[in-house]
Amino acid sequence: MTSAHSASSSVLVSDSFTELRFIYGTAWKKDRTKGLVELALENGFRAVDTAAQPRHYQEEEVGRGIRAWLSKRGDGGGVRERGDIYVQTKYTTPAGQDLNNMPYDPSEPLETQIRTSVASSLRNLRPQEDSDENSYLDCVLLHSPLPTINQTIQAWKILETYVPDRIRALGISNVTLPVLQAIQESSTIKPSVVQNRFYPQTRYDGPLRAFCREQGISYQSFWTLTGNPHLLRSEPVSSLAQAANVGTATALYAFVMDLDIMVLNGTTSANHMREDLDGIRKARDWAIANGSEWERMRRVFEHCILPL
Template sequence: MWEKYCLRPTQGTISTSIPVFVYGTAWKKDRSADLVYTAIKAGFRAVDTAAQPRHYQENLVGDGIRRAIADGIVGRADLYVQTKYSPVSAQDPANMPYDPSATVTDQVHASIKSSLHNLRSKVDPDSVDDAYIDTVIIHSPLSTLAQTLEAWHALETYVPHRIRNLGISNCTLPMLKELCTSSHTTVKPSVVQNRFHEDTLFDGPLRAFCRENQIIYQSFWTLTANPDLVRSRTVHQLARHVKISPAAAFYTLVMGLKDVAVLNGTKNESRMKEDLAAPKQVEDFTRKQPDLWQQILTEFRGLIGESSTM
């Protein structure tokens, strides 16, 4: 659990793994390319973006990835690249990657065409023919279940070659169950990306469903929404024992809930390196002091209202 997870195989035989830390690129604006390059250079091997110019600069995210590949820091196969189809309701009316009056199916196709171009691994525009995306997420359920399923079906046509896996964000448990159990879906969700905070009871039942169904839960808003948890005695106890920051300790405790990856959007290069080093440091601690680790993790589960058996 401390380095990466293998996603459930989808159609075909292409396997995908996702690191426990995913670099988040929302609100990076004109700094997106430089920050993505810096993050990859620091050690991030997963990048999250969206075809949503309102909050993301997907083209600049692609520039940062291409620069890292051209400089020999990574190859495309070393990276997990994830983007989103964002419904009309989430877009800036003056700047979106598709015609808002088009059908949902046509919106998805236009969005994916744009994303494949933005996230291609080489500068040459013709390289888009070889481009693929590891996971595409529906940014949020659409206004009706029928529309959400229409978007999902359009995305399924790209799996497994142009898109390796599918997921959904800002998702409730009933919606997730619908996508997982519906006879109308052939590709089941591999990823759920949700806010991790008290108002949703930290998604306890939803995360349990994810574990039961081989779905990786990606937490976002993790630090910002939980300042009291970051300051808690339990988190600081782990930070002292492992000699890491409370923020890094909090991240690893969230990962300790099983099958949870964490979005990390820090702009500070030193913090990038410190956070990326923390899972391995905590792994060493769990081997040397397994009982103390279990005690701390059990206390943390109690803080978020989760029993140790979940």
């Protein structure tokens, strides 16, 4: 079997900043959101994911956590800048919202819904407390495709009008390959991000991830642990955890990252934040020092996620 990557080109053993392979996920944090976002940034996360969807996210509290972190001096006393971190949010359609608590009026036209949602996100995630004049978003995702392809393309075209000034890049979540291909073909601003569940029910998005690699689209995974208890028990994950002296969750993250995947990580434990970031580095260092055994483990892991 020929591997999709050679050991020398593997994401895990590259010189990439490994903390950027994690995105801190802020769903379901409720009144702990501000403190946890600040804590994640203090512990080394440099990317944050949220959504303009009060049903599951407290976007305003995410912004407060970011501003609290920015207001402090960094290591060595340097000033922290908004450009030091990556912040992405989402436009969520009425179908995904709590109709009694949402950032726009669902009776308004689609364009008004999107522009109101983006305006609220720019305000919520502003880097300075007293002004949103310089606020921008590194990426805005459609939280899901709209009911029809035409509506999805229409929503995408509306978001394109913000690029590159207020929004740097666009993406989509919970998407299938045909819908992603339709956006790719119809758009002026091409998709930069796909965020999907990484689990057996979608056969791990093999063809979709291949398309993302071909088109230079970053694939982000969620449910990476929750959706894969069998992978946590798999031989390569157990072997890497033991060999590199890291936890099984971190070992699974390492294999997933090696597939060019950025992983959402929503841990609420400061210890786990540090352990995950440090563990990825330990696993990378072990892989560099043990290339042939790492290659064996990686091939076995790839076999574990092949479609049945």
